[in-house]
Amino acid sequence: MAPPGAQQTSSSQSTGLRRNNGTDTALIIAVAAVAACLIALLLALAAGGAVTAQVIPGLPDPGALTRWGLPLSKITMDLAAALTVGLLLLAVFLFPSAKGMLGEQAQGYVRAASWAALTWAAAAGATLVFQLSDLLGLPPGEVLGDELTSYAGSIPQGIGLMFVILLATAVALFGRTVLSATGTFALVAAALAAVVPPALTGHSASAGSHELAISGLAVHVLAISVWVGGLAAVTFHGLRTNGENVSTAVTRFSRMALWAYVGVAIGGLASAISRLYGVMELFTTAYGLIILTKIALFVVLGGIGWWHRRSIVPKIAENSGRTLFARLAGVEIAVMAAVMGLSVALSRTAPPPPLESEVDPVFALLGFPMPPPMSLNSLLTLWRPDLFFILVVVVLGGLYAAGVVRLRRRGDAWPWARSVAWAAGLLTIVATLLTGVGTYAMVLFSTHMIQHMVLSMLTPILLVLGAPVTLALRALKPAERRGDRGPREWLSLFLQSGYSKVVTHPAVATSIFVISPYALYFTPLFPQLMSDHMGHMFMNVHFLLAGFLFYWIVVGVDPAPRKLPYLLRFVLLLLTMGMHAFFGISIMMQSEPLAMDYYGQFEVPWSDGNSDDQYMGGGIAWAVGEIPTLLVTMALMRQWARDEERTERRRERHSKRDGSDDADMDEYNAYLQRLNERAKGQG
Template sequence: MAATDNPGTGTSRRDDTNAAVDPTTAVVISVAAVATGLIALIIALAAGGAVTARVIPGLPDAGPVTRWGLPLSKNAMDVAAALTIGLLLLAAFLLPNDNGTPSTQAVGYVRAASWAGLAWAAAAGATLVFRLSDTLGQPPLEVLGDQLSSYAGQSAQGIGLTVVILLATAVTLFGRTVVSVSGTIALLGIALAGVVPPALTGHSATAGSHELAITGLALHVLAICLWVGGLAAVTFHALRPRAEHATLAVRRFSRFALWAYIGVAIGGAASAVSRLYAVHELFTTPYGRIMLVKIALFGVLGYLGWLHRRSVVPRIAEVSGRARFARLAGGEIVTMAAVVGLSVALSRTAPPPPAESEVDPVTALLGFPMPPPIDAWSLLTLWRPDLLFIMVVVLLGGLYAAGVVRLVRRGDRWPWGRCVAWASGLLVIVAMVLSGFGTYAMVLFSTHMLQHMALSMMAPLLLVLGAPATLALRALKPARQRGDRGPREWLSAFLGSAFAHTVTHPAVATPLFVLSPYALYFTPLFQALMSDHLGHMLMNVHFLATGFLFYWTIVGVDPGPRKIPFLLRILLLLLTMGMHAFFGIAIMMQSEPIAPEYYAQLEIPWSSSVGEDQYTGGGIAWALGELPTLLVTIALVRQWARDEERAERRRQRHSRREGSDDADMDAYNAYLQQLDRQARGER
């Protein structure tokens, strides 16, 4: 390999090829990691009682094959998923590309990810069989057939594993043909989606605090897969005799690993809080003791990561640095394997039961007890920690503030009005989701409709006026290596992509915004989504996404794939607001209650009538479209006037360059300006 310079890293590609590391090191690390993971899994299963349960005569028992086969297949499924994600992460983001075209080695890693995906799908299939065997108390061979197909299509856990099999199979098939970085990113998204369903159908589905349990476990699993799989892929790449850009890949992953570590910590803490009802349960229950060991190993991983960033990554281009990286990364991978084994054992260990002997059905449905009668004090004090939207608000607010600070330090200006609009939009999300409004939105239809209108019409409008894409394009630095794509280049590519060109078309964005409420509230879909916290969370995300897309098309100041005439924007705005007003009237005219089975389960003691509350909700939907319409109209008028001024200045510059061909028009404009000055002088 030629010793060419590596722009932006200060090293040469010769540093990536002369690594004096024994090729058998990767084999040794792999064997040690597998052995350590299995030992940790077996010890934790025995300590938690998952494989030593006493068989009660007369009750069905699946047998030792299922007791051991289920956790082993689950462990294999998790490891294969992490390797698949890590290989795709390495190929998509850690290795440089040439204007969206991956290198030969990156394509090879995508092909390797397809084989890992095949192992992932096979392990998920085995887990499906063993889980049904464990549920029915029958040997694995006896559940094959109709019972297995019914379980895979009807139960929550069966559907979750079926989705995993389908998504892993998709990675396997499409991974053989993908030859672009954008396709690799799409495969990475599919793989990340594949690790979420099992996390949402395990202990988190029955935990008391739904807002923490579901989002916390999903974040925990995603961050672990990215962290563990990414480290394994980067380590293997760095140990290759002729690895391309190994130094750059290690440095990029070092920055990424810190965020993954934070995500694992946040998700793990949220999961622990939702499952443990007292601190002493960490020491007095098998579930808590296994979690304590996992926390201790997590601290060890943090220390090893700190050593990486301090002493290894700065000297990774040196021969001694590569050897030290191999030793330290090997120890980290072995420790991670033990953590994965403990995580699988935790999923097979029963968490401590709640202190109350009887579970309130309302608490089981909502994730919290029935709130008191609604009043101003309750709306201001009944806050609930929804982890997803806490992270969204903190992340969006932090990134926006960081972008503004970078511009100011560079000497550039950023309009303060955009900062106010962005902060106001985030505050609306906080008020509608995390405060008492979010609590009562699960109980009262009228409060839910207020939340819907605020999240779909007010918050997106304010966020759009904050111009986040423009700020990001100005604040982000270009990629250091010529031809490579960093965050700024990927954002530019996305804004000009065929996907963005399609979803920002008025014929797509407007129907999504206008017609989705009709499809939601006048079909059984609303009742199905309200009955599950994940469905309610997806509703709120949908409200924000469709509202942001519509207002970004109508009044957005960010660069987009097309420019819509201002007259058409005003017509679309008027049509949309009219449809929203009719939507509110249609709800008020409903003779039957919406989602009657869901609200019947609540039996609200202080609410007079579900029908009256629904009528109030329709009135809110009908009335709350006025303020967003006024704000959008003002913004459109200002944008139209500024656009005309810019067009006039361009015309004048063009006229001067072309020799004043429009001299008559210029003279007429000068005459009008003189008359205006005379009129002002007379006044």
């Protein structure tokens, strides 16, 4: 028998050997991923002609440093962004927390994310310089100074990269000190927000079907950042010898990866449709061939993911399962890295030119040609494929239906009227944003005003009456571990937060709802937002959220930080409706058409003119407010009556429990009866 010291030494050597094996495996995976990424990037760049273009004498040329430096800085930026997102997701969502505080290993991953974010910011800065160099055709050293400052502050591509630099730097700084799950959640939100700007300001912004191109690419990069970064973080953690909660992290990420895979597919499909004008361009252009290669690799990744969920995730608690997971995940990470390399090369490859019919100013501005005169047929057939709001409707409708189904299976009832109200609210979004109404709203102020009134004053009422928060709190299961935070705990925390208490204050919610239209339409903000797809999308989202917030405190049935007296609710309703009526009258009284910086860019041949159309829009804003006022008044009267009934039933139960049977009230009634009899006797 070996002495105790020898056994301890052997155990230490075994632990060190496992630690070295895990580190070596992680290093091999990282090297393979970088190699696959670079090989795919270089091959695609050469195939697309981005680095082999012939330099024409007399024309400006940024030089070889920019031709190679720009794609390399971009891929570094994308990889660092994905790693930052993945490490933060691992720390706050994939690990269980303890009463809102991160564990020791989770804190370590947040610190690692801060270093990845610092690399991200530096790569974004290099991309900014190389991008301007490529745009001006000058070497990188000659664009430093005023040109770079002007580009970063006035051109959309430069502004987007500056936004990335600022947010990534903020994540790097605050990631050094954050200890709570809430703080890390804020870092995740900042990191995801920083992923989007480069996608919104690339060549997709100039594609036809702007809504598909821009929203599709944004969804694509968000989903792939979550997928690639999350898998890399989980794989590294699984290789650690002292990695805790590996089974929990892998199981949770497996669910997240499935949604990310769907997001990558939807976003990539929408982006490809908006850039290609025929199926044959997939096979006859370098742009299409790169897309086909990405599709093939995407299918391979789907197969690997399916194998993970079916055979490996259930066995991950075993050492053999963990080793197999790490090996297969290493292959998956390498393929993902190759896909990201292809994506960067695709952004440097010229897409197919548009069709001749699509080379006109109206199409370049709107993403579609001038629509024909408005009719019922055109309103029903000229659908507007806005991917963002399509996803909003599908996701909100699907989650609500899943919650109702879960309650029904559990044997709990859910009022059918609430489901009808929620469905009707989503249908109003479809009717105003995705049909011909959304198309004509881009060229007619009156149709835009119909869209605005419905989104801010009718849709929110129906959604609020659907009681989505109540349904979520009843349908979502509590976290499996005490002190951990699942979706239900995060929702409850948000409802009880100081932010919720501030925004749901009657003065704040009413001010946002009332002041927003004046601040939008009577300032230069309106034409600026209308001229940009993201600005227009932000405007519509603001209409929805401002209306939802106001009606949530006025007529909502969900639990809120404060409950307003019904009399105050009626006062707020009458006040806001009066201000909205005055808003409509103010538009009608304008001597000059609004937002001519936008509407003046094109002529609607079958319209009566901007002034008459604006007058009609003001009349719509004045008159439409009567419908939601009547609807909310009816709902409030019904809620008030039910509240009084519940109060009376509680009083009766309290009286019976105390045995008093309302003795004071009975005595008072007897006193009144005696007075009545005395009056009759005197008469």
